[in-house]
Amino acid sequence: MAGTDQTKADVSQGENAPAIILVQPQLGENIGTASRAMLNFGLSDLRLVSPRDGWPNDRARAAASGADVVIDNARLVSRTEEAVADLDYVIATTARTRDMVKPVLTPETAAAKLREVIGSGRRAGIIFGPERTGLTNDDVVLADAVLMVPVNPAFASLNLAQAVLLIGYEWFKAADRTPAEQIDYLQTRPATKEELLGFFEHLEGELDRFGFLKPPEKRPSMVRNLRNLFQRATMTEQEVRTMRGVVAALTRRVPKGEGPEG
Amino acid sequence: MAGTDQTKADVSQGENAPAIILVQPQLGENIGTASRAMLNFGLSDLRLVSPRDGWPNDRARAAASGADVVIDNARLVSRTEEAVADLDYVIATTARTRDMVKPVLTPETAAAKLREVIGSGRRAGIIFGPERTGLTNDDVVLADAVLMVPVNPAFASLNLAQAVLLIGYEWFKAADRTPAEQIDYLQTRPATKEELLGFFEHLEGELDRFGFLKPPEKRPSMVRNLRNLFQRATMTEQEVRTMRGVVAALTRRVPKGEGPEG
Numbered sequence: 246m247a248g249t250d251q252t253k254a255d256v257s258q259g260e261n262a263p264a265i266i267l268v269q270p271q272l273g274e275n276i277g278t279a280s281r282a283m284l285n286f287g288l289s290d291l292r293l294v295s296p297r298d299g300w301p302n303d304r305a306r307a308a309a310s311g312a313d314v315v316i317d318n319a320r321l322v323s324r325t326e327e328a329v330a331d332l333d334y335v336i337a338t339t340a341r342t343r344d345m346v347k348p349v350l351t352p353e354t355a356a357a358k359l360r361e362v363i364g365s366g367r368r369a370g371i372i373f374g375p376e377r378t379g380l381t382n383d384d385v386v387l388a389d390a391v392l393m394v395p396v397n398p399a400f401a402s403l404n405l406a407q408a409v410l411l412i413g414y415e416w417f418k419a420a421d422r423t424p425a426e427q428i429d430y431l432q433t434r435p436a437t438k439e440e441l442l443g444f445f446e447h448l449e450g451e452l453d454r455f456g457f458l459k460p461p462e463k464r465p466s467m468v469r470n471l472r473n474l475f476q477r478a479t480m481t482e483q484e485v486r487t488m489r490g491v492v493a494a495l496t497r498r499v500p501k502g503e504g505p506e507g
Numbered sequence: 508m509a510g511t512d513q514t515k516a517d518v519s520q521g522e523n524a525p526a527i528i529l530v531q532p533q534l535g536e537n538i539g540t541a542s543r544a545m546l547n548f549g550l551s552d553l554r555l556v557s558p559r560d561g562w563p564n565d566r567a568r569a570a571a572s573g574a575d576v577v578i579d580n581a582r583l584v585s586r587t588e589e590a591v592a593d594l595d596y597v598i599a600t601t602a603r604t605r606d607m608v609k610p611v612l613t614p615e616t617a618a619a620k621l622r623e624v625i626g627s628g629r630r631a632g633i634i635f636g637p638e639r640t641g642l643t644n645d646d647v648v649l650a651d652a653v654l655m656v657p658v659n660p661a662f663a664s665l666n667l668a669q670a671v672l673l674i675g676y677e678w679f680k681a682a683d684r685t686p687a688e689q690i691d692y693l694q695t696r697p698a699t700k701e702e703l704l705g706f707f708e709h710l711e712g713e714l715d716r717f718g719f720l721k722p723p724e725k726r727p728s729m730v731r732n733l734r735n736l737f738q739r740a741t742m743t744e745q746e747v748r749t750m751r752g753v754v755a756a757l758t759r760r761v762p763k764g765e766g767p768e769g
Contacts, residue, residue: 282669284662312662342691346743353680354687394676395683400546400574407544407672414656414673418615421657425616429604481608 263359263416264290264370265409266328268384271297271376277308278406279373280315286413291319292328292370325372325384333367334358337380337388338408340401345382348390355392356415371412376405433483440485445472447489451496525621525678526552526632527671528590530646533559533638539570540668541635542577548675553581554590554632587634587646595629596620599642599650600670602663607644610652617654618677633674638667695745702747707734709751713758 265283270276270293280291293300300321309316322328329335336355350358355371362369372388374380385391394403394411403411436444449458449468458464480488527545532538532555542553555562562583571578584590591597598617612620617633624631634650636642647653656665656673665673698706711720711730720726742750 281664285658285665285669287659310664344693346690346692346695346746349689349691351685351687390688393685395680395685396547397549397679402543402572403547407547407669410669410672411676414676417659418657423613423655423657425613426652427611428608429611430608431606433608484608 261363262288262290263363264292264328264332264368265413266292266294266325266370266372267296267405268294268325268328268372268380269297269375270373270405273298273302273304274308275376275405276302276305276319277310277312277316279409280305280309280319281312282406282410282413284312284315285410286417288413288416289315289318290370291315293319293321294325294328295323296321297375325387329370329372329387331368332370334362334369335388336369336371336390336392337385338371338373338392338394338412339385340379340393340403342393343382343385343391345385345391347385347388350390350392352392352394352412352415353419355390355412356419358390359416360419373405373408430481433481436480436482436485440482441475441480444485444489444492445475448492451492455496523625524550524552525625526554526590526594526630527675528554528556528587528632528634529558529667530556530587530590530634530642531559531637532635532667535560535564535566536570537638537667538564538567538581539572539574539578541671542567542571542581543574544668544672544675546574546577547672548679550675550678551577551580552632553577555581555583556587556590557585558583559637587649591632591634591649593630594632596624596631597650598631598633598652598654599647600633600635600654600656600674601647602641602655602665604655605644605647605653607647607653609647609650612652612654614654614656614674614677615681617652617674618681620652621678622681635667635670692743695743698742698744698747702744703737703742706747706751706754707737710754713754717758 265279265288267276267279270279273296276293276296283289283291296302298304300319301316306313306316320328336350336359342349359369359371371392372380372384374384392412394408396403445468448471452458458467475488478484527541527550529538529541532541535558538555538558545551545553558564560566562581563578568575568578582590598612598621604611621631621633633654634642634646636646654674656670658665707730710733714720720729737750740746
């Protein structure tokens, strides 16, 4: 039975994230780019089942672009069964449906399941097949569920590292607390309504002085339109000051540098 | 003003999907892998702003792995302003925050915004900077919003094609109707409770006959445990028949091939 305390205690790394298991990967470069994609999203437990060109592999290290911690700690095994033996929950990635009755998950649902399994103290992993052929049915059978990435059916070939990337991304996203949309106000802050009104009155006062807000019966709607434009821009305090400077500069009697006032 | 009917009528492809704009991409290979990632998720309107090694580029075509439709229709321009002129809504991708007050979106929120903009008949695009340096602030200013991919802060370098891939994936997913979890019952269907009960009674009858369900006071809980196990497997009609075959085979008086019954 997988997942005994004994087995778990032997696993020193990646305890809180799923293992990535590459079955018979062909190109060292793909192992490297997959390692990089793993580390981009906080995954570091890589297991290699009989990589075609042996292990370690210089091309893998070069393509990892600095994700050495993944390469250095990769575990080499000869059979998929060995790679999954200490895991409690395994997902198999496939590009096509198989003649097997098994739950088929989207990457997003798979990530939620992985968070659930790992959150309850169990261990999980995701297996990926060789580049050209994908996983054999004998490997898929070892999994609790199948994962298929939704892609353009007319052009569906994802490479190995891209598949790892998308699943890592969903895994990371499932716990990420980045707000869906945010504005960074840097050294400034949104303008208060008082500051905004001060600017409006400054602007409108100058426009009155220059005879722009005429005839009088049109003035209310012209003012409304102008205020609405600036309102919509959700200006910062800094921007309000800038605009007041703009108005002040434009209303100087003589342009800067062209007269004694310059 | 961008987005006049005149301008829109000139755009023959990708009318219903955002344009991908690569500003001064350095490596042809990255243009190719980005093209492939685009087509994986149904994007085909590629615009190149002054690619370092010129255009067309053989390495780009090779790396596109068959996404020729994207490469063949790529539009070459010399300035970012030209690339976005016919668009109504533009998102700039960056890896770091900028000294600019602008909404910062996750890929998921960006995809929702893009669907909204394009769904209302307007045109949208996403700009990506050169591999090493990213977009200049002058390019970011052209955008309505900024997109940052949430990544492991300790290892945050995403390559160009990977950034395109993740955004394409979210774009595609935003309209994808794949169920979060499904089981394909292939040629079969879930077993009815009647079929399941037929199997239970068959199995239990044979176990009684072989004296397994003893002593009698333990029988009810033994039966419950067995039924529960098979219940949990949510068997198909086919699997129920298989299991009845298994029970029948195991209860033959003489193993197949070892006697006259074989």
